[in-house]
Amino acid sequence: MIQIEHVSKWYGDFHVLKDCSTSVAKGEVVVVCGPSGSGKSTLIKCVNGLEPFQEGTISVNETSVGDAGTNLPQLRSRIGMVFQNFELFPHITVADNIKLGQVKVLNRGDDEATDRSMVLLKRVGLEDQADKHPAQLSGGQQQRVAIARALAMDPIAMLFDEPTSALDPEMINEVLDVMVELAQEGMTMMVVTHEMGFARKVADRVIFMDEGRIEEDATKEDFFGTPRGERAQLFLSKILQH
Amino acid sequence: MSGGFDWNVIFKHIPFLWEGMQVTFLLTFLAILGGILGGTLLALCRLSKFSSLAWFGGSYVNFFRSMPLILVIFWFYFLVPMLLGRPVGSFYSVLIAFTLFEAAYYCEIIRAGISSIGQGQVQAAKAIGLTYQQSMRYIVLPQAFRNMVPILLTQGIILFQDTSLVYVVGLKDFLVTADIVANRDNRLIEMYSTVAFVYFVLCLLGSLGVRRLQRKYAL
């Protein structure tokens, strides 16, 4: 479903991604972890073309992301993305946040979009918040709305960029629960996160990145059992301590 | 339009234009000085604990900021000779008008700058035993001004452009001298283009200089 081949990226002189290659098969859940600055957020933003890259290729469902001829907005409408800071649109209601993409990109009718939005809100447990504005919701609630917003586009894959890093601890689980459900339903997911509990539960593979490189790319069992690299081991030990 | 672009008319009158430019520079410089001084006093009024001073400062600023500069120029062009009981050169009336007008704008810049110096500094000054005046003079104002320099300079560039309005009372600044030549020799295009070009270059250099200053002393 997602193929990343020899991708390199520079920000000016800074070499932020170094020859990264990996793939995510349909229905697979891949967790990407690593220290700050390792390039994991950047990599995931390259997958749906939010960030450009200078070398290599990325393709999603056979469509090349880096190709000049690719219709990026159309491609992005098929990939859902959830951001660390939720990024709900503050000036419209929760329901309208979920409707916007459906109406303006997928050209769904207003009624159909509204119905679908309510279904999704119910799914994430927030149907009574439909008419509120994002700022009136807690962080955990906002992130669940963000997930609903992404799901409203009927995506073939979902990208998560540290979805719980900006949340207070007591709200992390409500978001992770939604993500676990999604995984169990067979959604193709690429998740950048520090939440190793989540990884152990639903991940198929775990990728460890450090300084722009993919250092480890192993099945969950192998990764948590005996990671091959020193750095991954060090990272794991630090993370698993708390 | 008679003939091509006549560079000569510009070069011939450079001394005359330069005289006009000197008036522009002088007016700008004096108005900036007066404006900053007046603006500082007004800012202190607005920030003062005495409600009458605060009210005065606020009313002054709101009043002058509601009015077009041209109207202020007319006001003082009319008032100053009358109050003094004798004719006064337009330069002095205009200078007073500009100073009082700009003081309102400088006041707001300075007030924001002073307010941006947190309470902590004032308390530290008090703790050493400085009076209000001393803490203002030695601790708050120096820091505030350092932060404000770029914005004060930018306002100065705006003032420099605003001086062109003395046209309405015929004071011989750069624009008016160019206008005189333009009408006398029927060379409007050449003269107005020159004025525009000169202002453009000076103001652009000025604002680039301010930006460089900002980057260098970024606080």
Added chain:
Amino acid sequence: MNYNWNWGVLTQEPYYDWILSGFGWTLATGSAAWLIAISLGSVIGVMRTTDIPILRTIGTVYVEIFRNIPLLVQMFLWYFVLPEIVPRDSGMWLKRELPMPEYSTAVVCLGMYHASRVAEQVRAGIESIGQGQRYAAMAIGLTPVQVYRYALLPVAYRIIVPPLTSDFLGIMKNSSLALTIGVLELTAQTRQIEEYTFQGFEAFTAATILYILITAVVMAAMRVVEKRTVVPGMISLEAK
């Protein structure tokens, strides 16, 4: 001080009519120019925030040209120089056929000058929103135009209501410059009254009061607009 007070001059004909007419022209000039300023200014402001280099350059050049030349000089360029440097037929049209030439020129001049200021405010508003919102809008599949239309601009405009209002007041005040090319707006009319009657105090007071009135009404309107468009949890840039 030797001055004969005569407040009655303000209610006398024709001076009373002059004041009203001048006030009307001030409002007409300012409002028309504002329409140009806000539409053109928004486009240029948006251009400066895209990542298409040529658009950014055009936007930057526009802003730098219009804000480094005094408004009065710009007015003269439009009124005196433009008709002479365009092709002969257009020049003729401008000099003979253009309806209300002084007014039209003043409106275009003011509009394009203030467009550069609106552009800067729109740019500041959009830049204060942050990259994340832009990414979120792109991630749903909105095209660049849609990103601006549905995610960035609605928020940016709300944020810049105060400085935009200041600028609107600025345009009303700058309409006074049109007197130099013959538009008989408020300041011009009161100056005329002063020249005819020597009642400068009364005449200029009338103008002063009317300008203060414009400011008061606009500020009150701004507060209403702010209240109605406020979004819970949003910041606002300061009025300048």
